[in-house]
Amino acid sequence: MTIQPTIQIENLHHSFGKGNLKIPVLNDINLEIPAGEITILTGPSGSGKTTLLTLIGALRSMQTGSLKVLDRELLGAKQAQLVQTRSQIGFIFQAHNLLKSLTAWENVTMPLKLHPHIKDRQQCAINALTAVGLADRTHYYPDNLSGGQKQRVAIARALVSQPQLILADEPTAALDSKSGREVVTLMQKLAKEQHCTILMVTHDNRILDVADRIIHMEDGCLVGDLG
Numbered sequence: 001m002t003i004q005p006t007i008q009i010e011n012l013h014h015s016f017g018k019g020n021l022k023i024p025v026l027n028d029i030n031l032e033i034p035a036g037e038i039t040i041l042t043g044p045s046g047s048g049k050t051t052l053l054t055l056i057g058a059l060r061s062m063q064t065g066s067l068k069v070l071d072r073e074l075l076g077a078k079q080a081q082l083v084q085t086r087s088q089i090g091f092i093f094q095a096h097n098l099l100k101s102l103t104a105w106e107n108v109t110m111p112l113k114l115h116p117h118i119k120d121r122q123q124c125a126i127n128a129l130t131a132v133g134l135a136d137r138t139h140y141y142p143d144n145l146s147g148g149q150k151q152r153v154a155i156a157r158a159l160v161s162q163p164q165l166i167l168a169d170e171p172t173a174a175l176d177s178k179s180g181r182e183v184v185t186l187m188q189k190l191a192k193e194q195h196c197t198i199l200m201v202t203h204d205n206r207i208l209d210v211a212d213r214i215i216h217m218e219d220g221c222l223v224g225d226l227g
Contacts, residue, residue: 005068006165006197007033007056012065014051025051027220029065033213035164038188038198040208043217049201050169052217056199057089057167058082070164087114090158090196092187094170096150098142098157104129105138108157115161128156132186148179155183159190166191168200177206184210 012029015022026048033039041049054060055067055074062075072085090111098107108125112118129138132152142150151171158166168187172180184200184207191198200211208214216224 005032006035006037006070007031007199008066008068009056010066012055012062012067014048014055014063025220026055029222031215031222033197033199035197036192036195037212038191038210039200039213039215040211041199041201041215041217042203042208045203047217048220049217053167053169053199053201057091058085083114087111087161088163088165090161090163090166092151092154092158092166092168092171094173096142096154098150098153100142103139103141104134104145104153104156107142107153108160111157111161118161124160125156128160129153131159131190132156146179147175148182151175151179151183152186155187155190159194159196162194162196164196166196166198166200168198168202170202170204171200172202172204172207180204180207 009029009031012026013024014026015024017023029052043049055062056069058069058074065075067074069085070088072081074082074085105122105125108128109121112121112124118124126138129135132155134149134152137145137149145153172183175183187198188210215222
């Protein structure tokens with residue numbers, strides 16, 4: 001049985017604006033990421049990394065080209081299909097995006113609303129928080145957690161539904177070197193255990209060693225592949 005790549009991109013172009021104000025952001029992107037691979041996307045600010053990540057995450061509409069995520073074509077996909085794709089992706093961002101009015105376990109249960117077949121959501125959240133070393137912080141609110149702990153909650157939230165794909169945008173940017181290393185090592189360990197694919201955007205050269213493959217981007221183009 002052939003295992004389909006997690007991500008397949010062919011001749012993808014993307015622009016912002018219209019008419020004379022149209023600015024190309026991504027130019028002829030071709031990329032294939034196998035299942036289970038940890039890929040890091042590097043490049044200067046403004047090179048198109050985050051735009052590409054949001055397209056892969058079905059957070060932005062496709063314009064031209066082909067983009068298959070988990071064997072689903074996103075070009076021309078209907079809203080319900082995009083929601084279904086997003087439900088199988090875990091997202092981790094530089095700003096952890098935790099809701100301050102919710103406890104750690106309540107934040108982690110939020111993605112489970114897209115998975116009605118999962119019954120005991122609270123226990124799933126507690127298990128995920130335990131896996132990231134926060135068993136004693138399940139009832140803490142974000143304001144009572146350190147930066148590293150908040151990012152661990154974000155990782156637990158991303159992994160709680162056992163997604164097939166994790167998209168991470170600068171997950172260590174707001175952390176010191178020790179916390180940043182702990183966070184990516186944890187992502188690497190849990191993703192390998194759950195057999196999911198990771199695509200991570202980063203400027204942090206200190207964490208490049210966790211990658212199976214490093215891809216470099218400049219001016220909206222993929223210009224180097226160290227895989």
